[in-house]
Every structure is written in structure tokens, then in C-alpha cells.
Amino acid sequence: MRDLQIEYRITGIASRRLGWLADPKGLSVASGAGALAREGLPASQATNVRDWLHATQADVLFEATSLNVTSGEPAIDHIHAALEMGAHAITANKGTVVHAYQELRALAASKHRRFLFESTVMDGAPIFSLFDTLPAIHLRGFRGILNSTTNTILSGMEQGLSFEQSLKHAQEIGIAETDPTHDVEGWDATVKVAALVIVLMGVPVKLNAINREGISGLTAEAVRAARAEGNPYKLVCRAQRDGAVV
Known part of the structure; x- marks a missing residue:
């Protein structure tokens, strides 16, 4: 951020472990020091995301909760609250796109704010923003590997490891989650397919309409x-794409 000459301050942090921390003047957070300590950081009186956002007076919300395949919550509610209160919203949570893309996009436009979700698919690769700059493109289809965890596990198995051993290795190097169910059962890949279809192909596909298979x-x-x-x-x-459907 400093290289881009962008000045910022962190005015709030919310998590299950830390609770609702807020200080509109800015929190003192040491970078690169590992996990944050609860002591010394100002707690707010907030008990929900809306009260917390009000206490932080934030201009931008970075939403980083875990994926809820079924409903996309609580991420959708967090993004909704931020946009309603006049903050831009940025998320890596695919559930917000799959379950509430049109709703959140419309709300952001009505508030003259941005709803950004580039890292939901292929991390930092500019998939969604690239298509924003090429409005004449009509995407007919796509094919590729979107889940790095399964790719790593399969590579390990090819080299002689069992499934369990390869999964453990993927967890040790930080690629696989502690609970790898979404990855190995194909849910992560399915949600990413849905996100691409919904945003880039303009078809409101449901997860249960996608053929899913894990490893x-x-x-x-x-x-x-x-x-x-x-x-x-x-x-x-x-x-x-097949006519008006995918």
C-alpha cells in the first residue's frame, strides 16, 4: 500500500477469538508478528456487525469468513450491512457471489459503492476485473483446474503417498484446510464454477444443477x-453455454 502511496488505517477487527474491536482513530496492529493478542486492543460495545461497522466508521470492509456452501451466510449479511452503511465491500468468500450476486451488486450500485470479489476464484488472478474491461466478450464456456488442494493431493498420490498422507502434507504446507471436506468432495470447485457462470456468463445457476464429483x-x-x-x-x-442455458 505504501508503494502505491495509499494511506490507510485499520479501524476495526472482528473475529470469534477477538470479538468486536473498534477505534475510528485506528488500531495499533503490529504487522508480521503472528496472531493478534486481545490485550491492549480497544473493545467496542457492539454485539452485531451493524453496530460494529458504526463504531469503526469504516470506509471499506474486508470480509474474510469461511465459506458456507448452503446459504453464503454470515458473509452475505456482513457485505449487505457494509454497503447499506456506505462502505465499499471486498470479500474472498465465494458464497456471497453464488447466493446473492445480483442483490449485492444492485445494492452497491444504489449506494454508489463497490462490491469486489476478485479473489473468490483463482486467488489474485484478474478473472472478473478482466471481463469488466472487455464488455464485448461473450463467454461461451470454460474448462480448467480451479482447486489447488486436490491438485496437490493427487500429485502426492502419484508420487507414492496414500490419500491420507498426501492430504496431511497439503495441510502442513498450508494448501489444504484443517477440514478439507469442501475441497476433496468437490464443493469448492462447484462453487467456483457457479461463481464464474453467474458473473461471467450471466446465468443464475444453482449449485444443485452442477454435476459434482470429488476425489x-x-x-x-x-x-x-x-x-x-x-x-x-x-x-x-x-x-x-447452450443457447440461453449453461
């Missing part, structure tokens, strides 16, 4: 045999 049922023997035959297993995501 948890694969054995190490099958994975190594497929690699030896030149047809390795990969969790490939794809969508294809």
Missing part, C-alpha cells in the same frame, strides 16, 4: 495407474 473415493493405486497410462486424474471444472 475422496480414489485410491492411490488407481491414481498411479492413470498417471502411468498417460491419463492422470484431475478435478476439472467446465461449463458450456
